[in-house]
Amino acid sequence: GYVVLNNDWVPNGGLENFGSSFLPAAYQATMLRPSGEPVDNIEPSDPIGLQQRKLALLAEQDHEFAQQSADANAIEGAIANYETAFRMQSTIPEIADISQEPEFIQKMYGVDSTDEHQQLYATQALRARRLVEAGVRFVEITCPSFDGNNSPWDQHSQLKTNHEKNARVTEQSVAALITDLKQRGLLDETIVIWAGEMGRTPHTPKISDSCGRDHHVDGYSIFMAGGGFRPGFAYGETDEFGNSVVHNQVDIHDIHATILNQLGIDHTALTYRHGGRDHRLTDVHGRILQDLIVS
Structure with missing residues (x-):
């Protein structure tokens, strides 16, 4: 499954950020x-046994319809969503309830913070761990x-103030x-990625307390932990201004190829047919970054 802990807001680009394309x-x-009922209608309206019989009948009819439909994939996807929703009803309320966690664990994450934003993020991080323990394959926080900004890292102004807040x-x-x-004992089998789609320019149009910086894709940093990645080192270098990469340049396709490798998947073989061709996550690019992997 794929779960997003989205803190009650949707980033620029809308829900397509979390869609399946x-x-x-x-x-x-x-x-x-982050608070209240984690998902709409999570409480079943029928007893479990009755609900299971209804879903079984619905799935049987949907499968028959799919065999006669020109878009069987869409119908099979809907069936899978029904099944996922049923499983969520029995597991999500318990996973989302962090009150079961010991007080020292909650404090370690910062759930007791007096800052409402930190408390919110701490709650989501702790829920993320509980989701991973429950077997969810992909969790995004x-x-x-x-201040109503739905892109809180996108500091075109007030960069110092707002990045410090973040x-x-x-x-x-x-x-x-x-x-x-x-x-x-979960870190070796879990990859933690702290990343965005870009960095910030190493320069600014003017020097002032309220200045910000623009989007920058020619040299920026992410970090990864766990999942068989080498700990405690930096890979790649920028020039003295932080403007562009001068050594060990890494492309996003390389990151994807390497992550898939750690998941036991050959990025050149993982394809999905759409629009008459077999699409790859790494397109026609991507190399496995062996220097990042524990040998």
Whole structure:
């Protein structure tokens, strides 16, 4: 499954950020709210036995319809979504309830913070660990929104002030998540990726307390932990200004190829037919970054 802990906001680009594109609908994300009922209609309206019989009848009819339909994939995707929704009803309420966690674990993540944004992010990070323990394959956490900004890292102004806010909100919970996974023996089989789609330019049009920086794709940093990746080192270098890569350049396709390798998947063989051709996550690019992997 794919679960997004999205902190009650949707980033620029809308829900397509978490969608399945041309893949079956079963691969789109399920979003959990940070407070209150995590998912709409999570409480079943019928007793479990009756609900199971209804779903079995519905699935049988859908399968028959799919065999006669020109778009069987869409119908099979809908069936898979029904099955996922049923499983969620029995597991999500328990997973989302972090009150079951010991007080010292909650404090380690920062759930007791007096900062509402940090408390929110800490709750989501702790839920992420519980989701991983429950077998969810892909969990995404987004940074809480400040001042109505639905892209809280996109600082075209007030960069110093707002990046400091973001760092204060997230750093304790991220460190706690990695520590917690390691202590539970889960880090070796879990990849933690802290990343965005771009960095910020190393220069600004003017020097002032309110200045910001623009989008920058020619040299920026991410970090990865666990999942068989080498710990405690930096790979790649930029020039002295941080403007562009001068050594060990890494492309996003390389990152995808390497992550898939750690999941036991050959990125050149993972394809999905759409529009008359076999699409790859890495397109026609991508190399496995062996220097990043524990030998």
